[in-house]
Amino acid sequence: MNPIEMNPVALQWLLYFGAMGLIVIGIAGVVLHQNIFRMVLALAIAEAGGNLLLVIAGFRFGAVAPILQDDALQTLNTSNMVDPVPQAMVLTSIVIGVGIQALALALIIRIHQRYGTLNMREVHACMMVDINKSAAVDDLLSAQQPRGRRPLPSPPESTAKRANNE
Amino acid sequence: MNSIVLNIALPLLVAFLLPLIHASSRIAARITGPLVLMVMMWSAVIVFKALEYPVSIALGGFLPPVGVSFHLDQLALLMATIIPLLMLLLWPYQYEQNLREQTVLLLLAAASSGLALSGDLFNIYVFYELISVASFGLAAANRQASSFAAAFRYLLISGLGTVLALTGIALIYTQTGTLNLAQLGLLSSRLDNPLGLSAFALILLGIGVKAEIFPLNGWVAEVYSTASTRTSALLAGLVSKLAVLAIVRILVVAYDDSEAGLMLLVFGVLGIIWGEFSAWRAQDLKRMFAYSSIGQLGMILLAFSIPGEAGMFAGIAMMLHHLVVKPALFLLTEKWNHGTDSLRGAARLSPLAAALFVLFALSLIGVPPLPGFWAKMLLMSGLVGMDTSVYYIALAVLMIATVVEAQYLIRIAVTLYSASDRSSELRLASNTGVMSLFAVVLLSALLTLTPLGSKLYHIAAESSNRALYIRTTFNVNPTPVLEHKNATQEASL
Amino acid sequence: MRNLTALLFSGGLAFLLMVIAWQFTLGDAPMLIGAAILDNAVKEVGAANLVTSVVLGYRGIDTLGEIAILFTAATATSMVLGSFAMTDEASETEQREDGSILGSSVRLFFPLLLTLGLYIIVHGHLTPGGGFQGGVILAGAFFLPLLAIPGRSINHGGIALVEGFSGAAFILIGLTALFSGQAFLQPLFEHGVIGHLFSAGSLPLLYIAVGLKVGAELSGLLANLAGISSHAAEAEK
Structure with missing residues (x-):
């Protein structure tokens, strides 16, 4: 078998x-x-x-x-x-x-x-900007972060254009 | 008793047909949803009243170890009553373009009832997934870019949880060859080993995504601050409790006297620390409440980690208290979509909303006469009663967390009532009606503290009784079917 | 830093899972409910395909939950994509000319796929197949024209009709059992001769409902995704 x-x-x-x-x-x-x-x-x-x-x-x-088929269907x-x-x-x-x-x-x-992006970090950054804007909170937390490591979110219009050109 | 399946069948049926109802008559479509929820509540209340002792019903007429069974005890029916009630309060009555949202809400109601009643591991998983998918839809219903992103991140974390839970279920199946919770209880010796415990850990992490459990709660703040307040209130108030309930059922029945409870304790304590300190740092109300709900759920997990009736009693009390307070607080933020500093002097313009906030906040902190105090009291006395160093550490963490919690909530209350230098244009929540209802519930709980306490103790004693659960499941009464000799015999071995 | 954390996390998880795999007891896993079902399913349900008797009989409520999940996903998807508005605009843009090879092969395959899907659904209680498998093929049949002729509109009203009524049929069959004094979703009717097309009581009916439901849901999902992407392609030009 x-x-x-x-x-x-x-x-x-x-x-x-x-x-x-x-x-x-x-x-x-x-x-x-x-x-x-x-x-x-x-x-x-x-x-x-x-x-x-x-x-x-x-x-x-x-x-x-x-699944009962053929012989097994009889027995x-x-x-x-x-x-x-x-x-x-x-x-x-x-x-x-x-x-x-x-x-x-x-x-x-x-x-x-x-x-206009598929990069998780950029999506997250854009989302945090939106959340902070809607909550009327200054982006204090990211200002406290060390600069350099975290890419700044590019504005949606320009990135959308870039994505279309690709 | 069999009629309780209507609580699942009816909302599903109407949800499937709602687009067609809408196509024929708009008004009919608008009233159908609330009507179905009322019928669900009525059916749950009827069964609740008729219930003298726990009952198990066999779906499809196949007796429990083989077929799927629903376990009807007071806790399950209490949740089955609360689900439609809370949904009625948070139903989107006033919006026009919400047919799909109503459909998804009905599906959520069906899935929640199923999760509360189910007594089968894989069935719990299926209903949990239905809740998940419905809540992704609700999280994205705002159609803002940020809510799409938040819903997607939520979906990813939840998807990971799904995989973990499925792995856990598969592990349990390889060890025991069964999925029925009661039979798992009979075979719990096979699960009391590293493999069985890791299966529980995987299920705990998997289902814990909705319960805002510590490492997998990154979605909480994002979803709650991008979704509509009604959705946040539902997710924080109802869905998280149901996830906790499913975990507790598995823990109580299948993992009695093992280290699984300690796992709950560890995750609970981590959640408390992380949630409360993040809430303390939060700059706006929505995120503050989101983080504080992580902390509160940590406390609930902590309560359920205490074995026996004491833990169950404390856990149920905390759970119900949080279920009333948190949706109300989220509803409050509907119009307060600003940083905490801009709330200065808002109490002058809307005194009722501010007063309600203070009431809920004090209850959440646990100021003596309010129900929140008694719930926390039960939790603390339960922790002290364990008399083990681990639980004392948890107690210390709980104390510190309460101080932190008091600090940030009172900070908001003081801001509300402080004199404003500029004329604040901030009008607070418009639907104070619904919030006042929550407040009435809270205060009536205060007035009927003694009968409520004894009732809850009764419920806790019943649902923490593992032997009763198993006996109930295997003495099914309705609709005689062929006996499954093999399964029951092997189960009794 | 974040990468390091992620690496540590996944490494730890991998270690944990491999330790779990190491702990497996060898030999066949215990089979409790499985053995009971193998022993009794022929007597109790009467379907030649025992997986079908589990899917629709013993664990029928799971299947109901499952089609509800598909329906929820389809509803949530159209909530996200806003299907109706999109298709209205899409139908205004003229249909592109289809290549003759694509067009005629679609016309050739459509009835074939339809027959195959329906065959698989109807024989779900006899052969390895059933509502889910057949439903996917049905959805494929309806999706094929969309692939061949982008921008072609799809009848959303028809899909909504089929998905509504097939889902309702599943629940109504279950409720019929409940109101006739049995349990919810208990199989109805006589079992008949095992292995025949008309056997296994109400199971074939349930599978037809599941098949149509799955087919409608998946075509709706695919049409939504295709509609939005072809619309986006239009917008780019």
Whole structure:
């Protein structure tokens, strides 16, 4: 039954570490990247890792998919099947992921239109300027920060123009 | 008892159909939402009154360990009553272009009720995600550039939380092979190891994003200062409490007598320190309240980390108090969209709003006769009752945080009542009506302190009783279905 | 500084997760509810695809929550993008001429994809497939013309109609069970002969509702995103 000539234990290790690795890659991507579109992609990778982990939770060696077909439909033998619950859960969580990613893309489109940038730091800086303006607070906190490290937000119009020229 | 599923089915049904209702009749679409919320409240109250002891209902007619079950106890039904009530108060009645926002609010109401009632780990996750997506939509509903950016950052942090929570659930499933909370309670010995605890930590971090838990609360100040005040009030008042409630359910049932409670304590203390000191530094009211709500939620987590009835009692009291006070304070900021310095002398122009602010602020600090004092008192006596050095440290932090909290809130109150040198043109909140309602609730809680206290103690005793939870779930009454011999037998082992 | 913090954070998290992976007990994971479902699903639900009996039977409420999440995401997306105003403007801009190859292949593929999607939805209780998979294919069928002919308007009213009624149908089937004295979302009707098209009670109906709902939501989402991007492309020129 086993299509891969491999020690079951070793394969299981590989699967677990693979799933955890995907999660780590995804989370590291979200934390380390500055491009907000890439952050969403990294989030998708991390979600794939979580889903893979769920599938592995229901996996067992030599078992078949939990669908009665052909012979099994006559005998109704369900003893040699993998756990169907994690598969249903994965179906659910994939759809949840799709919804969240679509919403994230819509937000990215709007952010790019308004702020003209996809860089998280610039978006954050523009947002803080807007928040401070609407709260009628002087930008005291950023004035206290050491200069130089934090790029000053460029005004939206010029950046929008630049983005269009590219 | 089965009729409580209407609290989920009905708002979802109407939300799906609302665009079509709107297309046929605008007036019908405007009144449908509040009507549904009223029906939800009515149905929750009916079940609440009829409830003598906790009941578990099996969805789809499949008995609990296998199917999804809802756990109906007084705490769950109390939340199920509060959800539509608070939403009715914060409903966007006066705006015209808000069909989609109303739809999303109805979805939020359904998801919140589901989260309060659910007794299944993965079902909790699904409803939590529904709440998440709805709150992203509400956060962006302002259509300002800054609210899009804030909603996106919120979505990213929340998305990370989703992944962590999903990982935690997968870990628990590999260890136990089940998702039902009661059965996890029976199998809790399998979770009382490093792997099980790390699964709890992952779920705590994941769901804790909405509960404004310490390392994952970067979104709080941004979203609350860019979203509309009604949205902030809902997120800070309701959604955060429901997330805490879900965590507490998992903790009480599946992680009894393990170190998981200490994890809550650590995150709670960190949240208190971070939230209160950030609030102290804040320059405008919205951000001040946002940070202070992080601190308050830290206190709530701290309360729930005390094992047993004492912790549950303190936690529920803190939770309900915060649920009344914080939305009111956020509503107050609707017209106060300015730095704290410009509030000078504002009390002269709008005395009622200023007086209400002082009332809520004093209750939040915990000045003796007000309900906030009693809630904090319960928390402190609970901490002292533990008689362990860790809890004493937490107590010390709590004391210091209270002083800080008092300092910044009283600073605002003094500013409000100080004489202004220039004629301030600032008119305070226009909808003092809703805020006065919150104040009435707060003061009536003060008047009925004794019966309320004993009722809350009753609720706390019931919901901190793990054996009762498990027994309830496995003695399901409605709609007989085939017995699942395997699952129940293995569960009882 | 910020990069260093981020690096430390992700490194710590990686370490934590790898330690968790190291701790896994080897061998098959315990299977409690899974085993019970494998034993009883044929008797209780009567679907040949046991995953379907979990998705629509044992955990039907999760599926309801799931389509609600898709609906919320679609609503929130149109809230963010402001779809209706956009499509009005987009429909004013004339449709571009489609290339004949693209156009005819779309016309060729559209009915094929539609049939395939509906087949997968209807056979969801028998074969690996179902409402979600089929719904995605349906959405693809409706999205294909948008890809081939940018700027083409899509019928938002129709989408709203389908998504409203299919979602309502799912809940109403569940409520029918409730009001007939059973539990919410309890499977209705006789199970029939397992493996036949008309079997598994109300599950195929539920899956048709899910399929149409998913198809409508995803087409709405894609049309929104495509509409705004083609609109932005117009604006740039």
